[in-house]
Amino acid sequence: MxxxxxxxxxxxxxxxxxxxxxxxxxxxxxxxxxxxxxxxxxxxxxxxxxxxxxxxxxxxxxxxxxxxxxxxxxxxxxxxxxxxxxxxxxxxxxxxxxxxxxxxxxxxxxxxxxxxxxxxxxxxxxxxxxxxxxxxxxxxxxxxxxxxxxxxxxADSAVGNLSTRETEVLRGLCDGLSNKEIARDLDLQEATIKLHVKTLCRKLEARNRTHAAMIARDQNLL
The missing domain is CATH 3.40.50.2300 (Response regulator)
Structure with a gap:
């Protein structure tokens, strides 16, 4: 370009x-x-x-x-x-x-x-x-x-900046799961998932968890 x-x-x-x-x-x-x-x-x-x-x-x-x-x-x-x-x-x-x-x-x-x-x-x-x-x-x-x-x-480096765990949490967000459901699936505390969601929003420049999932889908991050 x-x-x-x-x-x-x-x-x-x-x-x-x-x-x-x-x-x-x-x-x-x-x-x-x-x-x-x-x-x-x-x-x-x-x-x-x-x-x-x-x-x-x-x-x-x-x-x-x-x-x-x-x-x-x-x-x-x-x-x-x-x-x-x-x-x-x-x-x-x-x-x-x-x-x-x-x-x-x-x-x-x-x-x-x-x-x-x-x-x-x-x-x-x-x-x-x-x-x-x-x-x-x-x-x-x-x-x-x-x-x-x-x-x-x-934009290209966004997914590369995510850890394996963050990618797993992001996949849960894209599947419409709650923090509690993601925590259960990953065998983690709900508070830990909340921290991961906060980090995801920062890295993806998302306003909230729904916006993060939208960005992931639109940019084919998963």
Whole structure:
């Protein structure tokens, strides 16, 4: 992978930035109302005024057909109609060759690499700060390929950082077992399992045990 950036905005927009507003059209497609409106609000706060939102792939394609190509389209990787990277391919055609990127809360490095290999302008985690998000948008509109450096470096090593016991506990989480059930299966104290779960959440950057299991499934860690 090449041309991956994370923070500094491209020089091509320096004059627009100095003027206070960026004259670009961005379309956000996400089936979670709060998520897409929050992202739109963050971009607007950073001076990107012309941001539109829709809730699925079909609406996104219809919006492009009605109002013309956008400078950047951000697609939620798992929203209705996407079918993996099929939705990316459809939107690239609809948007006339202008950049199309993927949004996701949990997307594996392999999936991101596949998307970029198939022409995605990049991958934007939904947890990015407003400044980083706006910089990512500027990079992709400028023709660069964006993916957070730390994400691309760290994702492959996540499972390698887990001990054998942590991997066993993670498998229990993925099977929907409670701490007590995992403790019984592994012949350990429940308090020990709780400590392992806490460590797993830290290593996988998960919010809780359910999120850890989701990350493990999405990234095929087991």
């Amino acid at each position: 090449h041309n991956l950036h994370s923070e500094t905005p491209p020089r091509v927009y320096s004059q627009a930035v100095q003027a206070g507003k960026l004259t670009m059209r961005v379309l956000i497609a996400d089936d979670h109302d709060l998520v897409r409106e929050a992202i739109a609000s963050l971009l607007e706060q950073e001076g990107i005024e012309n941001v539109e939102t829709v809730s699925d792939l079909n609406q996104a394609i219809a919006r492009v057909n009605d109002s013309g190509a956008f400078d950047l389209v951000l697609l939620d990787y798992k929203m209705p109609g996407m079918n993996g990277l099929d939705g990316l391919a459809k939107m690239k055609v609809a948007n006339g060759g202008k950049p199309v990127a993927l949004l996701s809360g949990n997307m594996s490095r392999a999936a991101v690499q596949d998307a970029i290999d198939q022409g995605a302008a990049g991958f934007v985690p939904k947890t990015m700060s407003s400044m980083s998000l706006s910089n990512a948008v500027k990079f992709m509109i400028a023709g660069e390929t964006f993916a957070p450096y730390n994400f691309m470096q760290d």
